[in-house]
Amino acid sequence: MTDSFRDELRIVGGHPALDLVNTVTPRIPGRPDVYDYLRQPAELLAWSRRIELVDAAESAAIEAVWQGAPDLAEKALRATDEIRAAAYAVLAGEGAQESTYERLMLRWAAAAARSMLVAKGDGPGVADLRVGTAPALMIPDRLVFAVVDLVRTVDHRQLRSCPVDDGGCGWLFLDRSRNGSRRWCSMEDCGTRAKIRKLTERRRATTVKPV
Numbered sequence: 001m002t003d004s005f006r007d008e009l010r011i012v013g014g015h016p017a018l019d020l021v022n023t024v025t026p027r028i029p030g031r032p033d034v035y036d037y038l039r040q041p042a043e044l045l046a047w048s049r050r051i052e053l054v055d056a057a058e059s060a061a062i063e064a065v066w067q068g069a070p071d072l073a074e075k076a077l078r079a080t081d082e083i084r085a086a087a088y089a090v091l092a093g094e095g096a097q098e099s100t101y102e103r104l105m106l107r108w109a110a111a112a113a114r115s116m117l118v119a120k121g122d123g124p125g126v127a128d129l130r131v132g133t134a135p136a137l138m139i140p141d142r143l144v145f146a147v148v149d150l151v152r153t154v155d156h157r158q159l160r161s162c163p164v165d166d167g168g169c170g171w172l173f174l175d176r177s178r179n180g181s182r183r184w185c186s187m188e189d190c191g192t193r194a195k196i197r198k199l200t201e202r203r204r205a206t207t208v209k210p211v
Contacts, residue, residue, distance in 0.1 A: 009037050011051055012185045014174035016146040019051050020080075021088045022185070027161075027170030029094065041066055041073035044080055048139045053146075054132075061135040072136040079140035083107055087147045091154075091172055092161065108148050111141035162190050 013019040021027070023037040038044045045066070049059045066073035086104050089096040114134045117127040131145045132138035160175045162168035162185035171185040184190045 009047070010186055010189065012171065012173055014176060015150050016051060016053055016143065017087055017091070017150040018172045018174065020084050020143055020147070021091060022171045022173075023047065023084065024088075025169055025171070026164075027088070027092070027172070028164050029170075038077070038080060038084075041070075041077050044077055044139060053142050054138060058135070058138060062138055065135045069136070076137055076140055079107065079137065080143060083140055083144050083147060087151075088172075090147075090151055091159065092170075104144060104148060104151075107140070107144040111137075111144050114141055115145075 009023065011019055013022050024034050025037075026034060028034075038047060045054075045059060045062060048054050049056070054062065066076070082103065086096070086100045088094060089100050090104070111131060114137065115129060115131045116133055118130050120126045120128045132141040134141070154174075157180065158174045158176060160173055160182065162171045162173070163183065164170045168190045169185060173182070173185050175182040
């Protein structure tokens, strides 16, 4: 990410669960001056729409429910924050405890109870799983399903972190490049800044000071 945390949020994770983790920047353990892009229910709804977690009609339904019951909006925001923290602990290898997995599974089980199988076409035994049938909690329900899906299926060789030691932001992403060489969350952002910094340092090192 750029030095100004309030710039437009880049979507670079390659999976909704990683995009969720990356709504805090920078992802550097112990750093206090982080910026959270999901501070309010309205920001959560706009972000969910942007990553296509919900469509326009679902977004309108959620907004209507949240406006009529602000406590439900805050509940969804708190649930999302808990899911995000657990996802980061597990996916970033930040010493996730058994209780972290238990919290994810409790959220997942509750979301499953609000999901349903919907017949797909006329063929026998063909159905879609519709996650998040209750607008009030549709967003955290779909997010916890995404997190559990990634935790279960991710190829750890593809899971990367933007290198903090080289000036990166610590964001997580899936490296799906052909030769597995992607290093930065975004070459246009962290990668470019790292190159400029190294070039500046090299020039300084080779500059001959006048005697």
